[in-house]
Amino acid sequence: MAKLDDYRQYIENIIREYGKYKPSYGDVAIQLVLDRERDHYHLMTVGWNKEMRIRGSILHIDIINEKIWIQHDGTEGGIAQELLDLGVPKEDIVLAFHSPTRRPYTGFAVN
Numbered sequence: 001m002a003k004l005d006d007y008r009q010y011i012e013n014i015i016r017e018y019g020k021y022k023p024s025y026g027d028v029a030i031q032l033v034l035d036r037e038r039d040h041y042h043l044m045t046v047g048w049n050k051e052m053r054i055r056g057s058i059l060h061i062d063i064i065n066e067k068i069w070i071q072h073d074g075t076e077g078g079i080a081q082e083l084l085d086l087g088v089p090k091e092d093i094v095l096a097f098h099s100p101t102r103r104p105y106t107g108f109a110v111n
Helices: 002-018 080-085
Strands: 027-035 040-049 052-064 067-073
Touching (some): 002 040, 002 052, 002 080
Antiparallel strands (some): 027 040, 040 052, 052 067
16 A cells, blocks of 8 residues: 555656646646546646637546556656656556557556
8 A cells, every 4th residue: 555655646746746837828727636536647738828728638647456557648758757766666657648559568567
């Protein structure tokens, strides 16, 4: 259970850090969605750029079966390396944005 608590804290810290950055265009807010009960973590943009609606995912991470599933990573450098730097082993990180057939070639967990 301590491992999961650590993973939750790592994910929340990463999302909070990226959440500090505001887009340089439009009237766009950054929203953090942190659901520890169901282990869903999102960083979203919501707002307007002139007449264009802005809404999208920057980060979407889940914890499933004691592994960190990176569902979407819209960061420049990628957060998998940040998790590795925090001590999360590769076998506990799933790059879920890759198809299941490609995951065995990533060097990370497949499921």
